[in-house]
Amino acid sequence: MTLSATERRVPERDLGPLFSPNAVAIVGASNDQTKWGNWISVQALRMRQRRPVYLINRRGEPVLGERAYRSMAELPQRADLAVVAVPAAGFESAVEDALAAGARAIVGITSGFAELGAEGEARQTALARRVREAGAVLLGPNCLGVLDSGSELYLSSNPLPPGPVGLISQSGNMALELSRILAERGLGFSRFASLGNQADLTVADLIRSYTVHPGTKLIAVYSEDFGDGRDFVAAAAEATTMGKPVVLLTVGASEASVRGAKSHTGALVSDSSVIDAACRAAGIDRVSSPRQMAGLLEALHLFGAAPARRVAVLADGGGHASVACDLAERYGLSVPEFDPELSRLL
Incomplete structure (x- = not known):
């Protein structure tokens, strides 16, 4: 469960701190190459020429040869964006510290919430509400990260190729596979947002942000849970009306995929026939595999969306x-x- 539709619909939510922050803090930075806090830190340090990057761990020991701080309260300046990659037991505390230090956007890498059942779902809902009350936004939790090629924001576990496609994905591995196929075709990403459990920011919120983003020419979506279906359709219709095609890959055609989505992100999968009707209403192009998605994105990029x-x-x-x-x-x-x-x- 995420926030209700009424709670989510805040007009003109500012995603600037998410995609173009003044500075970034990596909470849970690590020298351990098996941990997310290490992978994200490696990518984050690529953008030091563009903005300050602060590494944070409880011990304050150097990470990747760089100075680390014990908390965001110790930072020499406020950081708009905090990426939190700590164990689930410490996640809420880390988010509270980030909000107290003035963070306006949180990327929750940590898993262990709605995908685990009712207790985790309740924690996730309370957390999203707290972030909202603070006037901030939360991407995730249980996500892979975020990227903006134009603002040189590199906060995903792997490097991704730049290009005209804005990707919104509820699966990290699906995003990595699509990036490889697109790179073979000379394409890549203007933006990438890993949805995770959609506790706060939803696929519709991100579509609207991509629609007005000059560097995004095409919007690709992999989603297992659309939350407020009407809001998703409305956002996608706005994008297609403004000349930005939306290509969708989703699941739900089999009982097995429904079970998998529930354990993956806690998603409540929609009926496939309902999704098809929504796609027709909004002008969304639905595909059935990452390779088919890449092929259609390439064709739309080369020839446009005019009917043929x-x-x-x-x-x-x-x-x-x-x-x-x-x-x-x-x-x-x-x-x-x-x-x-x-x-x-x-």
Whole structure:
């Protein structure tokens, strides 16, 4: 459970501190290469020329050869953004410290909340409410991080290629797979936000932010839980109306995927037919795999979102060409015969 729809709908929430902060604090920074606090710190230090990066751990010992602080209260300046990667038992305390130090955005890497059941769900809801009351925003918890190529914000576990695609993903590994496939096609990310459990910021909030972000030309979404479905559809429709195509990959076609989503992020998966109807209403393009998503994003980037039904099939063998023609017509496309002059030129 996240905050109610009424609680979430705060007009014009400021995501500037999330995507373009004045300074960043990594709470739970570590020298241990098996920990998230190490992976995030390694990436964060790439952006020291753009903004101050402060590493924080309880012992105050140097991390990755850099000075570390024991708490955000010790920092020489206020940091807009705090990335919290501490054990679940200390997460609420770390968030309280960050808010007290003036943080306006929190990225919760820590897991162990709604995905574990009712008790974790209650903790998560109370935490999101506290962040809201402080006038801040929370991405996650149970997320992979955040990235903005334009503002040189690198706060995910792995480096990601820059490009025109704004990615919103409820799966970190799905984001990493998509980044690899897009990179093969010369594409990458303008922004990346890992949704995690969507305790506070939702997929709709992030779509709206991407819609007005100049560097984002296409919006890609992997989500297991849409929260307020009407708000999601409205946000996606706004994006497509403003010329930013929205491509969606989701789950829910099988009982197994529903069980998996529940254990992954505590998600309540929507019925697949309902999602299809929502996609038609909002002009969303739904795909069924990361590779299909990458292919459609590439086509939209190259040719735009104008409707097209007539396609040509070029193949190195008759069998492949025939199969491709059948697939094209199955999905409502037309494969016209080439005229003699075009055949001669080819």
